[in-house]
């Protein structure tokens with residue numbers, strides 16, 4: 001059985017052609033999946049019944065299912081998806097009072113970057129996601145919305161390093177921005193990277209200039225090597241130069257993400273060095289206090305430290321944003337839900353995604369025992385910028 005969503009080589013078109021069926025049937029099916037949020041071929045009522053039956057025998061509408069759903073009081077929802085091979089990834093729906101409905105998605109199962117404060121990196125990289133598996137995260141999240149709402153923004157800052165899986169991400173984003181797909185403009189799509197210069201340059205050459213967020217987390221190479229081990233061989237200078245090139249080619253202001261870890265990178269002298277590094281550049285600095293991961297020896301910076309850090313940067317002339325907290329009451333840190341399941345839960349019996357979708361919105365499962373420190377990681381991404389969610 002094929003997965004229906006598998007850009008750029010979706011199997012539906014050749015399948016229809018092989019049966020002598022008209023190409024417009026593909027558009028009809030896609031409209032049902034992307035715009036009408038159908039979860040079965042039986043629901044596609046403008047298709048002939050025999051065709052619906054044949055499609056159901058050949059394809060799955062979605063290859064992933066919701067293994068777990070958590071919802072915070074502010075409307076933030078987090079899904080743990082189980083993929084066809086049993087691997088699991090997370091995605092998050094963020095709501096705000098401006099009507100923004102933002103999908104934060106993963107690009108890899110686990111992550112190979114090994115950021116020392118991040119749950120996703122703890123077990124290393126299992127595999128890349130396919131383009132279809134990335135698109136399915138949007139579809140699952142879109143189905144959480146009432147019929148008169150739609151996804152308005154995308155941030156690629158869940159599990160994994162997006163620029164290490166661009167071959168899958170770019171076709172997926174093409175579907176997201178396609179008017180026959182999700183129809184989300186590229187200005188509303190943010191890719192967040194730990195800073196892989198080659199990948200940034202590849203993005204810069206695209207005709208579709210996405211918003212770019214670069215996670216620095218440190219103002220010098222020595223400290224950054226400790227926090228982001230995979231960046232050891234790259235060097236901050238190379239990262240910033242690639243980001244400069246991105247701005248020069250696309251005109252898009254680059255956001256620099258800085259996760260503040262108490263006693264590690266949150267002192268005024270760190271802020272001064274960061275200001276020196278970014279001086280004179282048209283950038284935005286996004287600060288967020290670390291959302292601690294149980295079992296790791298790192299804490300988020302205090303509100304006073306965050307304010308002090310922000311003040312140093314602002315006095316040097318850099319625009320700074322401190323990310324608002326969302327996701328109160330759920331295990332919102334990237335990779336935490338997947339890890340919880342890996343370590344402490346029995347497998348969830350197979351059940352269709354649709355059946356779980358009927359669970360009362362807002363119901364936090366009985367097994368959810370949110371830590372008091374949960375909220376910081378699912379931050380509200382600004383419309384024109386984003387950041388890697390640690």
Ligand code: SF4
Pocket residue numbers: 111112113114115118119120121158159160161194334388389390
């Ligand atoms: S913070 Fe991002 S890049 Fe670093 S390990 Fe976690 S998912 Fe990977």
